Amino acid sequence: MARLILNGKSAQLPAVREAVFARREAGDDIEVRVTWEQGDAARLAEQAGREGVERVIAGGGDGTVNEVVNGLMRLSPEQRPGLGILPLGSANDLATSLGLPLDAESALASALHLPLRRVDVPRLDDWHFLNMATVGFGADITSSTPKTLKRLLGAGAYSLIGAVKALDFQLHPAVLRWEGGERRAEVFMLAIGNGRQSGGGQALTPDASLDDGLLDVLLLHDVASLARLRAMRHELASRPARGRHVDAFRTDGLAFEAGEELPVTLDGEPLHRRGFQVAISPGALALAAPPDCPLFSRPPQAGSRGRA
Numbered sequence: 153m154a155r156l157i158l159n160g161k162s163a164q165l166p167a168v169r170e171a172v173f174a175r176r177e178a179g180d181d182i183e184v185r186v187t188w189e190q191g192d193a194a195r196l197a198e199q200a201g202r203e204g205v206e207r208v209i210a211g212g213g214d215g216t217v218n219e220v221v222n223g224l225m226r227l228s229p230e231q232r233p234g235l236g237i238l239p240l241g242s243a244n245d246l247a248t249s250l251g252l253p254l255d256a257e258s259a260l261a262s263a264l265h266l267p268l269r270r271v272d273v274p275r276l277d278d279w280h281f282l283n284m285a286t287v288g289f290g291a292d293i294t295s296s297t298p299k300t301l302k303r304l305l306g307a308g309a310y311s312l313i314g315a316v317k318a319l320d321f322q323l324h325p326a327v328l329r330w331e332g333g334e335r336r337a338e339v340f341m342l343a344i345g346n347g348r349q350s351g352g353g354q355a356l357t358p359d360a361s362l363d364d365g366l367l368d369v370l371l372l373h374d375v376a377s378l379a380r381l382r383a384m385r386h387e388l389a390s391r392p393a394r395g396r397h398v399d400a401f402r403t404d405g406l407a408f409e410a411g412e413e414l415p416v417t418l419d420g421e422p423l424h425r426r427g428f429q430v431a432i433s434p435g436a437l438a439l440a441a442p443p444d445c446p447l448f449s450r451p452p453q454a455g456s457r458g459r460a
């Protein structure tokens with residue numbers, strides 16, 4: 153049996169209602185629960201696991217998926233249902249990079265029937281995330297202005313100048329520690345990726361895998377002038393392990409400490425932190441994902457249709 157946990161914002165969408173009725177007609181056993189406020193999706197996901205539901209489907213945006221993941225992680229691994237995604241948000245970064253369909257009917261069918269694949273679940277202090285955590289630039293604007301970051305990181309010199317003028321961006325003195333490394337820097341942006349893209353389509357950690365037991369980290373730092381921003385963009389093309397403005401590395405955990413509170417996003421949800429620790433639980437969740445999904449380093453295993 154599957155249970156759809158639907159963000160109340162989308163509960164009355166005709167396409168969603170039709171998709172549920174169509175799946176039932178096709179023989180799927182699916183119940184629906186609707187959220188009213190923050191916290192409901194996590195609670196409903198936990199409850200579903202306790203009641204023996206085999207697959208929970210998060211119907212909403214990245215924020216709903218994140219809450220459902222947190223609810224599932226409150227359960228023991230034996231009790232933890234598999235996770236499907238019905239993308240109904242504005243950004244849908246995880247769903248898009250997984251290659252899930254975005255129209256309600258095929259998305260619901262995929263969420264119910266794609267085989268489950270083991271994924272790692274990172275945690276920032278006491279809150280889990282599945283896709284990405286970002287710190288600093290972009291974290292206070294998130295998906296509302298996704299093009300800003302794209303312009304800065306990807307486009308030509310004119311838009312770079314435009315972006316710099318338009319943005320009164322800040323650098324934050326901070327220290328980052330991980331096993332075998334330490335970096336003190338003026339942080340422009342830090343991305344900690346289990347998945348690859350955030351902020352509505354920005355591929356900040358383009359080589360990350362959901363199942364390698366590791367986090368892909370991108371640190372952009374010390375870019376206090378236009379010349380240095382240009383140098384950063386140049387370095388971004390090669391993503392050095394340790395550059396003047398770009399550090400890119402993999403780790404299974406890290407600690408971050410800044411002198412002041414900074415904007416942070418966890419799977420697109422905003423918060424503020426002065427410091428935090430990130431750890432990862434390898435293979436902690438089973439996610440419905442396409443067999444040819446590029447976010448995996450290992451091929452799918454046969455027979456993983458039910459509980460995690």
Ligand SMILES: Nc1ncnc2c1ncn2[C@@H]1O[C@H](COP(=O)(O)OP(=O)(O)OP(=O)(O)O)[C@@H](O)[C@H]1O
Pocket residue numbers: 159160161187188189190191192211212213214215216217240241242243244245295420
């Ligand atoms: N019935 C409801 N009406 C309005 N908001 C709700 C309701 N139930 C939950 N929420 C809020 O919705 C938020 C999650 O939204 P979600 O991320 O799923 O959608 P989105 O913001 O449209 O998508 P995206 O993150 O992709 O932009 C939670 O923070 C929760 O507080």
